[in-house]
Amino acid sequence: MAVTLNSISSRMVLALLAIHAVLLPALFYGVLAIVKIGQEEAFVDHARNSARLIADTFAADKALGSEQETVRQLDNAVLGGRSTYAVLYTDERTYVSSLMDASEVRSFSEDFVFGDHDDDVYYLSVPLELENTVAALHLGFDESPTLTQIAGVQKTLTNIILVYFFVSLLLVALLSALLAKPIQQLRQDSREVASGNYSKHLLVSSRIHEIAELTRDLETMRSNLVGVNSKLQEEIAEREAAEAKQQSLEVRLRHAQRLESIGTLAGGIAHEFNNVLLPLLLYTELALEDLPEDGSTRENLEKVLKLGNRAKGLSQQILTFGRQAGDAEKLALDIAPVVEEALSLVRALIPATIEIRADIKHNIGTLLCDESQIQQLVVNLCSNAFRSLSVGGGDITVTVDEQHVTEDFVEKYPRLRVGKYVCLAVGDTGVGMDSATLNRIFDPFYTTREVGEGTGLGLSVVHGIVLKHDGEIVVWSKPGEGSVFRVFLPLAGQQSAGHSDDSD
Amino acid sequence: MTRVIVIDDEEDIRNVLKVVLERAGFEVDVAASADEGMNLLRDKKADVVITDIIMPGKDGVDAVYDIRMEFPKTRIIVISGGGNPNPSDYEPRAIKTSAYLASASAAGADVSLTKPFDREELVNAVRTLAERS
Numbered sequence: 001m002a003v004t005l006n007s008i009s010s011r012m013v014l015a016l017l018a019i020h021a022v023l024l025p026a027l028f029y030g031v032l033a034i035v036k037i038g039q040e041e042a043f044v045d046h047a048r049n050s051a052r053l054i055a056d057t058f059a060a061d062k063a064l065g066s067e068q069e070t071v072r073q074l075d076n077a078v079l080g081g082r083s084t085y086a087v088l089y090t091d092e093r094t095y096v097s098s099l100m101d102a103s104e105v106r107s108f109s110e111d112f113v114f115g116d117h118d119d120d121v122y123y124l125s126v127p128l129e130l131e132n133t134v135a136a137l138h139l140g141f142d143e144s145p146t147l148t149q150i151a152g153v154q155k156t157l158t159n160i161i162l163v164y165f166f167v168s169l170l171l172v173a174l175l176s177a178l179l180a181k182p183i184q185q186l187r188q189d190s191r192e193v194a195s196g197n198y199s200k201h202l203l204v205s206s207r208i209h210e211i212a213e214l215t216r217d218l219e220t221m222r223s224n225l226v227g228v229n230s231k232l233q234e235e236i237a238e239r240e241a242a243e244a245k246q247q248s249l250e251v252r253l254r255h256a257q258r259l260e261s262i263g264t265l266a267g268g269i270a271h272e273f274n275n276v277l278l279p280l281l282l283y284t285e286l287a288l289e290d291l292p293e294d295g296s297t298r299e300n301l302e303k304v305l306k307l308g309n310r311a312k313g314l315s316q317q318i319l320t321f322g323r324q325a326g327d328a329e330k331l332a333l334d335i336a337p338v339v340e341e342a343l344s345l346v347r348a349l350i351p352a353t354i355e356i357r358a359d360i361k362h363n364i365g366t367l368l369c370d371e372s373q374i375q376q377l378v379v380n381l382c383s384n385a386f387r388s389l390s391v392g393g394g395d396i397t398v399t400v401d402e403q404h405v406t407e408d409f410v411e412k413y414p415r416l417r418v419g420k421y422v423c424l425a426v427g428d429t430g431v432g433m434d435s436a437t438l439n440r441i442f443d444p445f446y447t448t449r450e451v452g453e454g455t456g457l458g459l460s461v462v463h464g465i466v467l468k469h470d471g472e473i474v475v476w477s478k479p480g481e482g483s484v485f486r487v488f489l490p491l492a493g494q495q496s497a498g499h500s501d502d503s504d
Numbered sequence: 505m506t507r508v509i510v511i512d513d514e515e516d517i518r519n520v521l522k523v524v525l526e527r528a529g530f531e532v533d534v535a536a537s538a539d540e541g542m543n544l545l546r547d548k549k550a551d552v553v554i555t556d557i558i559m560p561g562k563d564g565v566d567a568v569y570d571i572r573m574e575f576p577k578t579r580i581i582v583i584s585g586g587g588n589p590n591p592s593d594y595e596p597r598a599i600k601t602s603a604y605l606a607s608a609s610a611a612g613a614d615v616s617l618t619k620p621f622d623r624e625e626l627v628n629a630v631r632t633l634a635e636r637s
Contacts, residue, residue, distance in 0.1 A: 196560075271583075271585040272585070274585040274618075274619040274620050275514055275517060275585045275619060277619070277620040278517055278520070278619045278620040278621070279514075279516040279517050279519075279520040281523070281620055282520040282524050282623060283520050283523075285524075285623055286520070286523055286524065287528070289527070312620050315620075502603075
């Protein structure tokens with residue numbers, strides 16, 4: 001953290017300085033004044049007492065002795081260490097201690113004030129009442145020891161205050177650093193949270209309860225936000241999934257509607273077509289009856305009949321696609337023999353170089369179905385598989401098995417219901433299909449083959465049959481690898497759960 | 505001899521059916537509409553009536569009703585083109601011919617055939633019904 005005037009440490013140090021700027025001088029001068037006054041009083045008392053004692057030695061003699069005697073007495077006063085200056089004034093003359101220079105003698109009318117003069121000597125005058133005369137004893141006391149003592153106190157005081165000042169400055173700096181540390185930690189952690197790591201817990205421990213409370217509150221806020229955030233994320237994911245589902249349903253619906261409208265159109269065409277085909281075929285048959293056994297006319301008419309029958313097959317395919325050809329009679333059947341019969345037909349139709357591997361499971365259960373339509377379904381799927389194989393041959397795999405349709409599967413293929421289904425799968429190792437082709441394979445008249453090779457109806461017929469049986473067809477394909485068509489048909493008993501509204 | 509009346513609005517169809525059935529040994533009359541067919545039936549009774557089901561004016565279902573009311577012993581074959589009628593040509597009573605056929609069966613038709621049927625199929629149906637009438 002950069003040290004600025006606005007940081008906690010700086011503020012605390014500044015506060016300390018401000019307090020000390022007032023407090024310390026006051027303390028310093030206050031203490032010093034108290035010490036000074038005490039020392040002064042002690043000194044003055046001492047000087048006065050000493051002066052009294054010296055005066056008493058003179059007064060005890062009642063009268064002054066010889067000059068020599070008096071001077072010696074003054075010298076004693078000086079030598080006694082009590083004063084540095086001793087002068088005795090009488091009416092007649094002045095006695096000066098021999099221990100001091102005569103030039104030092106000074107006259108003063110009243111007692112000095114402590115410290116109020118230059119030479120560090122405190123002068124005082126004591127009156128002497130002798131028998132024959134009145135005298136005045138002038139004494140001087142050295143102030144310097146006391147002044148030195150006061151100076152010493154001042155120095156000690158200054159040191160103490162300086163030490164105190166720096167120690168407290170240091171303590172404040174340390175304390176504020178300690179105070180700032182959890183806040184800094186908190187700041188770092190919350191930055192991490194802000195930058196996206198929402199799982200980062202704010203767990204700064206501090207004995208300072210404001211910081212501890214702040215941490216706790218921020219942590220509560222964070223965990224609440226994380227909860228709200230994950231809920232939002234979930235909602236977004238759900239919405240996206242729902243939208244994707246909706247979209248896929250719409251695509252399916254559009255596809256179904258397109259097939260439906262094409263079916264209606266095709267049914268109308270087939271209707272008219274059949275009205276033409278019937279007399280065409282019958283007239284041709286009648287004409288053939290009238291012709292002799294051989295001849296080119298007969299041959300040609302036979303060709304007309306053959307082509308007419310092909311047209312009839314085509315028309316029936318259209319009708320099956322339109323899901324209207326006749327009324328399919330659904331019976332409860334075991335699908336396995338139906339598929340096997342269809343496969344024997346398929347084997348007769350395709351070259352022997354193509355291997356058909358069949359894995360048909362028997363006794364799965366019965367299926368409510370139209371036998372001929374199931375056979376057509378198998379034939380069409382196998383024929384489609386055969387056409388996707390290249391000239392060199394390949395395999396066709398046909399399996400029939402029981403399959404349990406799960407909820408996940410139903411979500412992808414909403415026509416189905418959860419439960420037991422028969423799964424008829426036809427796979428090939430052929431050319432496969434790209435996704436553009438996959439999207440259109442059930443469209444009628446859509447074909448990837450050369451004109452004349454395929455009608456483009458085979459798979460749309462398969463689709464129609466599957467829908468009619470409340471089933472679903474799932475296609476897997478990859479270009480160059482092959483395709484697998486899986487047809488799901490509900491087992492009997494499952495039918496009631498199927499789409500009853502989907503049948504026409 | 506078994507008498508058959510063929511009712512179809514398409515001339516080619518009723519004519520080819522007439523030839524086919526005559527060659528099979530039946531006596532055949534043709535009518536272009538349900539009303540014409542009813543008049544023919546009233547003039548000289550028939551054992552079997554073959555009627556198209558989707559026709560302008562009175563359609564095959566009505567024809568079956570009428571025949572059943574007046575001639576309960578006459579057997580009826582309804583024939584249908586399959587698919588669905590073009591709505592611009594008629595006022596269809598149902599969208600799909602399968603529904604028409606179901607209505608006709610309900611009205612009392614004995615057999616229904618979807619065009620294009622085989623010759624034998626038709627002849628056999630007429631023969632079987634004629635034996636019953």
